[in-house]
Amino acid sequence: MTTTTDPVIQLEVGSGGGLIGASTPRKEDQRLLTGHGQFTDDLHVRGMLHAAFVRSPHAHARILGIDASEARALPGVVAVVTGEDLAKLTSPMVVSQEGAHPMVMETLPTAKVRFNGDPVACVIAVDRYVAEDAAELVDVDYEMLEPVLEMHAATDPGSPLVDEGLPSNLHTRQTKSYGDIETAFANADRVIETSFSSQRLTHVPIEGRGVLAIWDKGRAELSFHSGQQTAHVTRTLLAKRLGLSENQVRVISPDIGGAFGLKIPLFREELTVAAMAMTLDRPIKWAEDRAENLMASNHARDDSVSIQAAVAADGTILGIKAELWADYGAYAFYPPSYMIDVVGWLLLGAYKIENYEYTINVAITNKCPAGTLRAPMAIVTWATEGTVERIADELGLDAVAVRRRNMIRLEDQPYRSAPGYLYEALTLRESFDEALDRFDLEQFRRSQASARGEGRLLGVGLATVLEPTTYGSAWYKASGDEGSGHEAATVKVEPTGAINVMVGIIPSGQGYETTIAQVVAEALGSTTDNVAVRLGDTHIVPYGMGSRGSRGAAAGNGVAYLAALTARNKVLRIASHRLGVPIDSLTIVDGSIFVIDEAESRLSLADVAWMCYMDPTSLPATEAPGLEVHQTYDPPELTFSNASHVCVVEVFRDTGQVEILDYHVVEDAGTLINPMIVDGQIRGGVVMGIGQALYEESIYDDAGNNVTSSFVDYLIPTADCVPNIRIHHVETPNPNTPRGIKGMSEGPVQGGIASVALAVSDALKGLGVTVDQLPLHPSRILGYLRAAGAQDD
Amino acid sequence: MKARAIHLVVNGEQASGEVMPRMLLSDFIRDDLALTGTHVGCEQGACGACTVLLNGRAVRSCLTFAVQADGASITTIEGIAGPDGELHPVQQALRDRHGLQCGFCTPGVVVTACALLRDDPQPTTQAIREGLSGNLCRCTGYQSIIEAIEQAAAVGASTSADGTVA
The missing domain is CATH 1.10.150.120 ([2Fe-2S]-binding domain)
Known part of the structure; x- marks a missing residue:
């Protein structure tokens, strides 16, 4: 097998077969449309048992004892296990990072429960019905403790401790400073203050979490079938925590019914099921129900941002100070600074601001733990763009002009942001201008004014999105986080010419089986039908970092493309030798090798593949047998894409309802592999942003009970409440990635939140309302209007 | 609780089973008939992933007991495409x-x-x-x-x- 880690010389090579950039229909669809997809809960093996979890009804309580005798006596129950049992079978998770005390998470808690829904025991039974019956019979003796429910109050010295192993509920507080912030504020004509708060919410993949764990006693191997975004990393963690060698664990991620960042950590329930499958030597399945998903998987987004902007009278932004808070809930699934810190270093957005200081504060509370939800920094665009709007308002300037005065142009790049990130080939200003070419703002202002005359409230929100998509290993090193950003692929041209590709990214709807087939077929001069893409099985696929962020295109498809180019080069070297013509006179089209300008092919890709396996003595002496390439690729420290969103809303004064009337996105994700799929990512992402802006919220009552445990209480957008979204692509290739691919899929969420919230703010302008808290559901809007005395004017 | 026999037509073919009265139609379809194309997304009747046609009506199979389908004709996702996989x-x-x-x-x-x-x-x-x-x-x-x-x-x-x- 050829192995290389140096793709740089190959970046410019490629057959240009037109497959990259084509809206190829998806290879995945046939099975998914006909009911033949295979998701975790569809798996069934002989002798399989089912797990159900006993969960805490309290936000914060000491576990005094657990009596499972009645549950164990129920016919069909095989085992009931608690944290004490699992502590003997597994090791705990420890999350540590510079600047914070390590946080320990037991497999199941032994001393106390920390949120409503915290798992305290696991029942294994012959079917799910019996398992749930038995879970009801487990009697847990609790001593109630005062719950900690508000992140700012959580850090008061007198507050009860959520984690008694830590000195405080303030898990970390860190300040970073760039440029000369004191001088910037001293020289300012005005200092303008803003604040933005986002609600706690959750991921809501339509398929919840789940696992089928199978212990093969004969081989002493664990098979862990579970929709996992980062299957290899999960394998590493499973082996460590179960005391197995990593070559005893196989993680297989079947079809995933949506993930959105939820299906990254090794969850405690999943580890419990794996440990019990080994202990009982029986296959065990667990599929969470919706209540568990809404209450006890991961939450996200409980963030706030307070900004002070030092500005000149002409609207130039001289400096920014920001105070960021995040409520991470009861346990650390991620390092304390990981998610909220991204808000910090992205907050300057599309603007040239040299002097900057931000402080992050992470509190822990008695709520479901926080995780990474598609665009973990999602609040950031609203905060940046909302601040620019406020600056314009306060200075009596036009907000478009203030944006343009401060925006980074293509000609300013390469540009290094104050926190040190390199921007290249970004059309922040140019895409903003494009959006305003497509949306007639002046015409809208006239319509808005005349509607206001009739008592109607229309508003427009403009949001320019800077989206970090692909993190290289240099980013991880610099940030102090464990991990890498490289990715791995194996391309095998089999003896008959059929192509198998294995890549370490894992799909949950992004269409990788199609896009990877496109890039590999393009590089090898083949067809997408001839390429099978195999993902998610750690026994087959080389170790990769999986799907997180928006790395699928630049890292995952990028490495597959590079590996296929390496295979192409070998094919052409062999063909050149065989035909006695120079290598640069050859090309491959639809699997046939041509001497350029000749009408007839003299050799096929399959002929060369056959030689490689079945007749290797015919190869040039310098070529090894076989036609398999393994390749890794480490992308630049950080790759960005950008977009501009325009949203028009009407706010109904009597009901507080918000209706979206028009929505535009101008997106620059560099070279597009499959525009149809990119459009799907934009529309889905914007609608997730709309959900956050208008509908969704995980709510706790005063006692810390989660009161949003069903789809009746937790509202995600439905087909009748979202707009059509008009999309325009600008394609500015990134100079440092394969084929100029940038990737995208989180930016639309950032832009969706920002443009909807700013449109509502614009609609309410002049009524004395400050829109600073999401979601903007009818009762909040009515509350704003009542507080401003503007409901009946 | 005692299991009850049910007989129904699923995607044009006869099907029968012995089910507990509390068994959901979605579980019967998925687990007993191995037609796993019908998905369960909430068990709260809200998400619609488990929708099947019951005597022609679109129903939530997670809110229907299997015993309620006794004698009924059901179409699941597996019954929508043509027999050779030709898409509807x-x-x-x-x-x-x-x-x-x-x-x-x-x-x-x-x-x-x-x-x-x-x-x-x-x-x-x-x-x-x-x-x-x-x-x-x-x-x-x-x-x-x-x-x-x-x-x-x-x-x-x-x-x-x-x-x-x-």
Whole structure:
């Protein structure tokens, strides 16, 4: 097998077969449309048992004892296990990072429960019905403790401790400073203050979490079938925590019914099921129900941002100070600074601001733990763009002009942001201008004014999105986080010419089986039908970092493309030798090798593949047998894409309802592999942003009970409440990635939140309302209007 | 509780089983009949992923007991395409318009759309949006699903499927 880690010389090579950039229909669809997809809960093996979890009804309580005798006596129950049992079978998770005390998470808690829904025991039974019956019979003796429910109050010295192993509920507080912030504020004509708060919410993949764990006693191997975004990393963690060698664990991620960042950590329930499958030597399945998903998987987004902007009278932004808070809930699934810190270093957005200081504060509370939800920094665009709007308002300037005065142009790049990130080939200003070419703002202002005359409230929100998509290993090193950003692929041209590709990214709807087939077929001069893409099985696929962020295109498809180019080069070297013509006179089209300008092919890709396996003595002496390439690729420290969103809303004064009337996105994700799929990512992402802006919220009552445990209480957008979204692509290739691919899929969420919230703010302008808290559901809007005395004017 | 025998027709074929009275129709279809295309997304009757046709009506199989389906005729997602895998116009349109991403809600969307087009072969866009408002999708933003159903209506989806569906 050829192995290389140096793709740089190959970046410019490629057959240009037109497959990259084509809206190829998806290879995945046939099975998914006909009911033949295979998701975790569809798996069934002989002798399989089912797990159900006993969960805490309290936000914060000491576990005094657990009596499972009645549950164990129920016919069909095989085992009931608690944290004490699992502590003997597994090791705990420890999350540590510079600047914070390590946080320990037991497999199941032994001393106390920390949120409503915290798992305290696991029942294994012959079917799910019996398992749930038995879970009801487990009697847990609790001593109630005062719950900690508000992140700012959580850090008061007198507050009860959520984690008694830590000195405080303030898990970390860190300040970073760039440029000369004191001088910037001293020289300012005005200092303008803003604040933005986002609600706690959750991921809501339509398929919840789940696992089928199978212990093969004969081989002493664990098979862990579970929709996992980062299957290899999960394998590493499973082996460590179960005391197995990593070559005893196989993680297989079947079809995933949506993930959105939820299906990254090794969850405690999943580890419990794996440990019990080994202990009982029986296959065990667990599929969470919706209540568990809404209450006890991961939450996200409980963030706030307070900004002070030092500005000149002409609207130039001289400096920014920001105070960021995040409520991470009861346990650390991620390092304390990981998610909220991204808000910090992205907050300057599309603007040239040299002097900057931000402080992050992470509190822990008695709520479901926080995780990474598609665009973990999602609040950031609203905060940046909302601040620019406020600056314009306060200075009596036009907000478009203030944006343009401060925006980074293509000609300013390469540009290094104050926190040190390199921007290249970004059309922040140019895409903003494009959006305003497509949306007639002046015409809208006239319509808005005349509607206001009739008592109607229309508003427009403009949001320019800077989206970090692909993190290289240099980013991880610099940030102090464990991990890498490289990715791995194996391309095998089999003896008959059929192509198998294995890549370490894992799909949950992004269409990788199609896009990877496109890039590999393009590089090898083949067809997408001839390429099978195999993902998610750690026994087959080389170790990769999986799907997180928006790395699928630049890292995952990028490495597959590079590996296929390496295979192409070998094919052409062999063909050149065989035909006695120079290598640069050859090309491959639809699997046939041509001497350029000749009408007839003299050799096929399959002929060369056959030689490689079945007749290797015919190869040039310098070529090894076989036609398999393994390749890794480490992308630049950080790759960005950008977009501009325009949203028009009407706010109904009597009901507080918000209706979206028009929505535009101008997106620059560099070279597009499959525009149809990119459009799907934009529309889905914007609608997730709309959900956050208008509908969704995980709510706790005063006692810390989660009161949003069903789809009746937790509202995600439905087909009748979202707009059509008009999309325009600008394609500015990134100079440092394969084929100029940038990737995208989180930016639309950032832009969706920002443009909807700013449109509502614009609609309410002049009524004395400050829109600073999401979601903007009818009762909040009515509350704003009542507080401003503007409901009946 | 005692198991009860049920007999029904599923996708045109006879099926029977011994089920506990509390067994959900969705579990019977998935676990006993091994038709796992019907997905369970909430068990609260809210997400629509488990939608099947019960005597022609689109129902939530997670809110229906298996015993209630005794004697009924059921169509699941596996019964929508042609016998050789030829896609129904609704399925084809969803593929053409990229009306699915992860595919988990898709079986419920397909079954709901088939029932919608049978009852209203030329629906307005608003009627489609309302008709699909009980099917939650977290991936697509719905626009491509709505456009797909419009496309299916335009090619006469309601008359091109077999009698059970359309």
